[in-house]
Amino acid sequence: MTTVAELQPDPNREVRIVSHRQSSNGVYHDGIVRAVTCANADQNLYAVTLYRPTYNSESTCYVYGTDQVTEPTRTAAPADTERSYADRQRAFDRQNFGLPPENR
Numbered sequence: 001m002t003t004v005a006e007l008q009p010d011p012n013r014e015v016r017i018v019s020h021r022q023s024s025n026g027v028y029h030d031g032i033v034r035a036v037t038c039a040n041a042d043q044n045l046y047a048v049t050l051y052r053p054t055y056n057s058e059s060t061c062y063v064y065g066t067d068q069v070t071e072p073t074r075t076a077a078p079a080d081t082e083r084s085y086a087d088r089q090r091a092f093d094r095q096n097f098g099l100p101p102e103n104r
Contacts, residue, residue, distance in 0.1 A: 046064070
C-alpha cells in the first residue's frame with residue numbers, strides 16, 4: 001500500500017483513497033488519478049483530481065498525505081452481457097403470460 005504523498009498520475013490504474021480527514025471510519029474516493037498537488041504543506045493536505053469513468057466525471061478531493069491508497073474493491077460491472085435484450089424480453093413475456101421459464 002502506498003500513501004497519497006507517493007501517488008503519481010497514471011491513466012491506466014484505478015485507485016481507492018481511504019481518507020480519514022472527514023470521518024474517523026474513512027471515506028472512499030475511487031477513480032483514475034489525473035493530478036496530485038500539495039494544497040497545504042503545513043497540514044500535509046493534498047488536492048487529488050480523480051476521473052471516474054463510470055460516471056464520466058472528474059472531481060477534486062482534499063486528503064492527507066498519510067492517507068492510504070489501495071486497489072478499488074468494488075467497480076461497476078457491465079450489465080448481464082450473456083443474455084441479449086431479446087432473451088430478456090422473451091423471458092419477461094413468458095412470465096407475464098403465466099408460462100414456465102424456458103429450459104436451455
